[in-house]
Amino acid sequence: MSEANRSTRPRGPDLQKDGFHHQARKRFGQNFLHDQNIIARIIRAIAPQPSDHLVEIGPGQGALTRHLLKDCGRLDAVELDRDLAAYLQDTLGTDPRFALHQGDVLKFDFSSLLPTRDEAARHSLRIVGNLPYNISTPCMFHLLQFQQWIADMTFMLQLEVVQRLAAVPGDEHYGRLGLMMQYYCTVEHLFDVPGTAFIPQPKVCSAIVRLVPHRHPPVQVEDVQCLQEVVRVAFTQRRKTLKNSLRTLISEAQLNTLPIDTGLRPENLSLADYAMISDCISRSRTTAHAAAPAAAPSSTSAEESHVQE
Secondary structure, eight states: OOGGGBOOSOOOTTBOTTSBBOOOOGGGTOOEEOOHHHHHHHHHHHOOOTTOEEEEEOOTTTTTHHHHHHHOSEEEEEEOOHHHHHHHHHHHTTSTTEEEEESOGGGOOGGGGSSOOSGGGTTOEEEEEEOOGGGHHHHHHHHGGGGGGEEEEEEEEEHHHHHHHHOOTTOTTOSHHHHHHHHHEEEEEEEEEOGGGEESOOSSOEEEEEEEEOSSOSSOOSOHHHHHHHHHHHHHTTTSOHHHHTTTTSOHHHHTTSSSOTTSOGGGOOHHHHHHHHHHHHHHHHHHHHHSOOOOOOSSOHHHHHHHO
16 A cells, blocks of 8 residues: 555544545545444445455445455455555455456446356346435446346435436336336335435435346337337427327327327326337337338538437
């Protein structure tokens, strides 16, 4: 450990028992968990086993890491902060079950952690982490690109985000994030965590959530990108009725062919309802595309076309 990371000052809340001092960096959204009762509760919720391959995102100063490492078979940690990565490598790197990966989690290839990518490796990774609030949503959707390799994900998130993830139709927190996450995962809001459990103390409350990727989606859709588009457009104008919020995507006449009340607002529809609307739009687009005459060759190159978009 470098001398720059050691301090001779009296012990403070940001000073580890081994003398390591690290000032939380706002640009990384760092808030370090220190409440031992909350830490113990999180570990019980994760319940690491000797056969588990855990991946911790943003281990920080290792508040959870050390407890997880006691009982799991292997632990990979992804940490962006170079100083924290060096500290964890110095203090935990001698354990052959531990591997530290310094870098941006949003660019990390989680499948690279698997010894093989065959059927035996499917649903073998257990992801945990105290996600920085500023990247929590993109991080979760990045992880969903590797969902076939993931068994479950247990995260500390801002309470409002967890409420949105777990919301059901009619709930004030129900919207685009919850709908799409529930398409990919079972969502379980485990418990709340007060701001006093962190140093520095955040201005918002947090919560622990468990996400379990579906082996098979709860609804079948012909085009997931179309479903995403429908949900995005609907909730961009969530105070309007369905027939008005989706008028740029589907006509009222087409909506009326579906067993859905077009006078409802977007927050009153279920995932299955949005799947029906999405499939109706997909089939309509497919039919229109098949009936359209072939387009004349364009003089604009593919590269120029991409730039114009």
